[in-house]
Amino acid sequence: xxxxxxxxxxxxxxxxxxxxxxxxxxxxxxxxxxxxxxxxxxxxxxxxxxxxxxxxxxxxxxxxxxxxxxxxxxxxxxxxxxxxxxxxxxxxxxxxxxxxxxxxxxxxxxxxxxxxxxxxxxxxxxxxxxxxxxxxxxxxxxxxxxxxxxxxxxxxxxxxxxxxxxxxxxxxxxxxxxxxxxxxxxxxxxxxxxxxxxxxxxxxxxxxxxxxxxxxxxxxxxxxxxxxxxxxxxxxxxxxxxxxxxxxxxxxxxxxxxxxxxxxxxxxxxxxxxxxxxxxxxxxxxxxxxxxxxxxxxxxxxxxxxxxxxxxxxxxxxxxxxxxxxxxxxxxxxxxxxxxxxxxxxxxxxxxxxxxxxxxxxxxxxxxxxxxxxxxxxxxxxxxxxxxxxxxxxxxxx
Numbered sequence: 001x002x003x004x005x006x007x008x009x010x011x012x013x014x015x016x017x018x019x020x021x022x023x024x025x026x027x028x029x030x031x032x033x034x035x036x037x038x039x040x041x042x043x044x045x046x047x048x049x050x051x052x053x054x055x056x057x058x059x060x061x062x063x064x065x066x067x068x069x070x071x072x073x074x075x076x077x078x079x080x081x082x083x084x085x086x087x088x089x090x091x092x093x094x095x096x097x098x099x100x101x102x103x104x105x106x107x108x109x110x111x112x113x114x115x116x117x118x119x120x121x122x123x124x125x126x127x128x129x130x131x132x133x134x135x136x137x138x139x140x141x142x143x144x145x146x147x148x149x150x151x152x153x154x155x156x157x158x159x160x161x162x163x164x165x166x167x168x169x170x171x172x173x174x175x176x177x178x179x180x181x182x183x184x185x186x187x188x189x190x191x192x193x194x195x196x197x198x199x200x201x202x203x204x205x206x207x208x209x210x211x212x213x214x215x216x217x218x219x220x221x222x223x224x225x226x227x228x229x230x231x232x233x234x235x236x237x238x239x240x241x242x243x244x245x246x247x248x249x250x251x252x253x254x255x256x257x258x259x260x261x262x263x264x265x266x267x268x269x270x271x272x273x274x275x276x277x278x279x280x281x282x283x284x285x286x287x288x289x290x291x292x293x294x295x296x297x298x299x300x301x302x303x304x305x306x307x308x309x310x311x312x313x314x315x316x317x318x319x320x321x322x323x324x325x326x327x328x329x330x331x332x333x334x335x336x337x338x339x340x341x342x343x344x345x346x347x348x349x350x351x352x353x354x355x356x357x358x359x360x361x362x363x364x365x366x367x368x369x370x371x372x373x374x375x376x377x378x379x380x381x382x383x384x385x386x387x388x389x390x391x392x393x394x395x396x397x398x
Contacts, residue, residue: 059114134349152190198247216240266290298347316340
């Protein structure tokens, strides 16, 4: 892989950043006045997709006059998926990686009152990528927080989301989330000075952890999909030349997850993952990053399909570095000041189970708060009301 052209990283005052629109979600209907189905979900292994509710189909009934008179058919690269994978929801599997998903809505009584004249087809998703950190640790596609304590324990906070199609007047959809009981899923992790999640690094569909020890060895701990770990293996050495190592997700747009590493001179390197727990040739993707005291990988914050990177400088200012989804950068932007009041900042997924990831921050009093953005917005909204207390017991969130 050749060296990507790196953009000079300006720390000048506030820049106006028009974030790109969301993922394609609507196709062309077969009839001009017919509804067009929309897929609700994110294009990652481990995610769950469903038809986004719209009122247009609410009047379409079964032949006996009850229910919604439509059936769904899921397509992968234009071909129907096997019957056992059809249904109201579609779980995205490792075998779907690199493919595009679409949805057909088929009326049971075509042309009847409230029903479309014929089959409706959604737009295809972007190509499915490897599972990102946002997909969690228990193979449910949920936001799940993982914290490391000073004494080296890993504590998992699973979160369960329930989909409701009658959450408001009519039948609009909503997700309700509740924390499961936290549990310890590791100990002795204080042997590592850096621990982070690259998402799914070895291609089995489950999210993993990487840890660097003081000798510069880099070790992969494959996730088992149930909040635990399979046998570790070493995947690198000499990594003690770096003072920051993070997992941005898919930085170069090939569908597999990558690693960014900064040396003490401020050079930023991309180590592309090969999707099987190994590496492709590294490249330089930035310089001057020594002015930052923390690099935060947020995943996809604005649902444009490309990952976003934040960095906090030594004055407490937070800067946004959106990527172009192909191994380069879009224009950076200043967001706001006073981020040095937080003891930890991390990108862990979407608290609202949406296509927009959140930033999570731990305040000095231990409150866990979130910040959000969205398509077409500049900067961040937040902080929200605390979503947890006592989180200052953790050295970091992973």
